Amino acid sequence: xxxxxxxxxxxxxxxxxxxxxxxxxxxxxxxxxxxRIERLEPEIRAFIxxxxxxxxxxxxxxxERRAALEKTGEDTPxxxxxxxTVKDVLCVKGVRATCGSKILENFCPPFNATVVQRxxxxxxxxxxxxxxxxxxxxxxxxxxxxxxTHNPWDLSRVPxxxxxxxxxxVAARFAPAxxxxxxxxxxxxxxxxxxxxGIKPTYGRVSRYGLIAYGSSLDCVGVLxxxxxxxxxxxxxxxxxxxxxxxxxxxxxxxxxCHAKGHLKGLRVGVPKEYFITGIQPEVERAVxxxxxxxxxxxxxxxxxxxxxxxxxxxxxxxxxxxxxxxxLARYDGVRYGLRVEEGGMPEMFFRSRGxxxxxxxxxxxxxGTYALSAGYYDAYYGQAQKVRTLIRADFDAAxxxxxxxxxxxxxxxxxxxxxxxxxPLAMYLExxxxxxxxxxxxxxxxxxxxxxQDGLPIGMQLMGRHFEEDTLFRIAHRFQQVTDWHVCAPTx
Amino acid sequence: MALTRExxxxxxxxxxxxxSEEEKERYRGQLSAILEHVAALQALDTSQIEPTSxxxxxxxxxxxxxxxxxxxxxxxxxxAPASExxxxxxxxxxx
Numbered sequence: 171x172x173x174x175x176x177x178x179x180x181x182x183x184x185x186x187x188x189x190x191x192x193x194x195x196x197x198x199x200x201x202x203x204x205x206r207i208e209r210l211e212p213e214i215r216a217f218i219x220x221x222x223x224x225x226x227x228x229x230x231x232x233x234e235r236r237a238a239l240e241k242t243g244e245d246t247p248x249x250x251x252x253x254x255t256v257k258d259v260l261c262v263k264g265v266r267a268t269c270g271s272k273i274l275e276n277f278c279p280p281f282n283a284t285v286v287q288r289x290x291x292x293x294x295x296x297x298x299x300x301x302x303x304x305x306x307x308x309x310x311x312x313x314x315x316x317x318x319t320h321n322p323w324d325l326s327r328v329p330x331x332x333x334x335x336x337x338x339x340v341a342a343r344f345a346p347a348x349x350x351x352x353x354x355x356x357x358x359x360x361x362x363x364x365x366x367x368g369i370k371p372t373y374g375r376v377s378r379y380g381l382i383a384y385g386s387s388l389d390c391v392g393v394l395x396x397x398x399x400x401x402x403x404x405x406x407x408x409x410x411x412x413x414x415x416x417x418x419x420x421x422x423x424x425x426x427x428c429h430a431k432g433h434l435k436g437l438r439v440g441v442p443k444e445y446f447i448t449g450i451q452p453e454v455e456r457a458v459x460x461x462x463x464x465x466x467x468x469x470x471x472x473x474x475x476x477x478x479x480x481x482x483x484x485x486x487x488x489x490x491x492x493x494x495x496x497x498x499l500a501r502y503d504g505v506r507y508g509l510r511v512e513e514g515g516m517p518e519m520f521f522r523s524r525g526x527x528x529x530x531x532x533x534x535x536x537x538x539g540t541y542a543l544s545a546g547y548y549d550a551y552y553g554q555a556q557k558v559r560t561l562i563r564a565d566f567d568a569a570x571x572x573x574x575x576x577x578x579x580x581x582x583x584x585x586x587x588x589x590x591x592x593x594x595p596l597a598m599y600l601e602x603x604x605x606x607x608x609x610x611x612x613x614x615x616x617x618x619x620x621x622x623x624q625d626g627l628p629i630g631m632q633l634m635g636r637h638f639e640e641d642t643l644f645r646i647a648h649r650f651q652q653v654t655d656w657h658v659c660a661p662t663x
Numbered sequence: 664m665a666l667t668r669e670x671x672x673x674x675x676x677x678x679x680x681x682x683s684e685e686e687k688e689r690y691r692g693q694l695s696a697i698l699e700h701v702a703a704l705q706a707l708d709t710s711q712i713e714p715t716s717x718x719x720x721x722x723x724x725x726x727x728x729x730x731x732x733x734x735x736x737x738x739x740x741x742x743a744p745a746s747e748x749x750x751x752x753x754x755x756x757x758x
Contacts, residue, residue: 201700210708212713271689276742278736278741280739280741280742281734284710294672326740346702351716364680373718374723375717387716387717387718394734400682411724413726416723416725417719417723418723419719419723419724419725426690481703482703482704482707484700484705485700485701485702486704488697488701489701489702489704491736498677499678502677503743503748504744504750505743505751505753506739506742506743507742507743507744508742508744509744510744510745512744512754514754515754515756516754516755516756517679517751517755517756518754519753519754520679521680521681522681523682524678524680524681524682525681525682528680530686531684532693532727533680533682533690534690534693536678536680537674537675537678537690537693537694538697538698540674540677540678541670541674541694541698544674544677550705551701553710554704554705555701555706556714556715556716557709557712557713557714557715558704558707558709558712559714559715560709560712560713560714561709562708562717563715563718591687595693595696595697596693596696596697596700599697610718611718612719650747
């Protein structure tokens with residue numbers, strides 16, 4: 171067996187054990203991932219910017235640090251020398267952050283996002299910045315100004331979005347883990363399409379300082395990895411109060427819930443009937459119901475529940491998120507950073523820089539959001555959406571009186587063909603129908619693989635939980651992954 | 664809820680977006696379809712419901728109000744399309 175291939179097969183925990191034992195150095199591990207990227211990236215296109223020199227430099231420093239700490243007998247930082255990728259909407263000091271947009275083609279952040287800083291402090295090595303739908307607006311990564319990412323399970327299909335580059339990178343074994351973001355399903359849906367595990371934490375659990383904003387009442391930073399155990403390990407290092415983000419909440423990050431023999435007796439999981447609707451791919455429904463059956467065998471009590479306002483999540487999201495986006499993206503005016511088209515005076519500069527710098531979907535959402543907030547329409551659209559959002563939250567509050575977690579499909583179908591939705595934005599929005607409610611309610615969601623369809627494409631299930639109870643989701647998913655092997659299946663590349 | 668071309672032009676003006684004639688026509692159709700879809704919300708009686716602007720389950724904590732260092736001027740100007748004398752340079756505001 172090719173020893174390089176073996177290294178890239180390691181997950182986070184295995185990489186760290188191998189580094190700790192001294193069997194491989196971070197430079198060797200990083201080089202193995204970079205070699206695999208070099209060979210397969212032309213087919214996958216997971217990255218917008220690769221940073222191999224920087225990665226090898228960080229790896230060398232990690233190896234030196236490890237040697238120095240071992241001499242003095244001190245503990246090593248938890249991720250020392252571990253290669254990870256970062257979605258290109260998060261700021262890494264000195265590495266361009268494009269957000270998948272032409273308008274930020276040359277933007278080079280002068281600081282690190284808090285999550286990036288925390289993981290760098292823990293010893294991470296950054297391999298590069300991964301592809302995303304422009305400003306995280308999309309469900310397929312087709313809306314990137316830097317090309318389409320291909321699904322490692324079938325190169326003719328999308329990886330999902332908007333964290334499609336992150337999910338493809340983990341599935342293709344370009345890295346054992348990847349940072350992503352989730353505003354309406356952008357971690358969970360690509361995780362589902364690419365057969366990996368992804369967590370969208372509770373709103374307020376992880377700092378957004380240095381995350382380039384899309385929809386501020388919805389945006390969450392999450393992580394994609396190969397198992398619930400790995401995702402939990404990384405999330406715990408990312409999470410917690412940040413004085414630089416007033417929306418982070420000062421609650422303790424729980425100790426690991428992924429105990430080797432943790433039993434699930436006494437837990438109740440609800441299955442909402444509104445998530446099994448006409449139009450759902452039958453194989454998706456079957457795989458999710460079978461996975462729920464496995465949870466039952468593990469001692470979980472399964473309860474039929476109702477989240478009656480589920481069907482309204484889509485219209486609520488597609489008013490609130492564009493409204494917030496239209497305000498957040500007002501900052502791209504060609505004055506302080508980003509593309510400037512200088513023709514005529516200042517007003518012309520605003521119109522032309524924005525008109526030429528933003529892509530079609532971003533302009534569409536800015537238009538939609540501007541309309542929803544405009545005089546005469548505010549109450550009927552934005553105001554009404556905010557009220558219905560309250561009803562969606564109340565659905566979850568009522569459900570969590572009865573159950574500890576909700577199990578549902580992540581998306582109605584498996585990965586669709588590249589170009590499959592043509593120029594029909596509404597058809598694309600319908601892909602998000604099962605992932606939006608968690609963002610609107612602010613609850614955590616954990617997606618993980620539970621099967622394949624007849625074309626060999628991965629199927630994902632999500633568990634949603636009470637605010638700040640990610641540990642319950644990890645506990646259930648970890649136990650599931652101990653008795654099943656969907657999460658260890660890899661695409662043939 | 665069909666938008667007129669004038670409404671599309673008005674929204675683009677509010678959003679400071681230059682749109683081509685072709686874009687105006689495409690967005691007119693697409694935004695009309697999306698607005699028709701979201702009109703489903705109008706069917707719900709929300710007269711007794713409070714709006715949600717934030718889902719934060721508890722009050723956020725404010726940091727101490729202490730002065731701390733921000734970005735240096737040179738750092739803040741690094742990404743500027745044009746700068747002059749430690750300031751952002753822009754074209755004339757009034758023609």
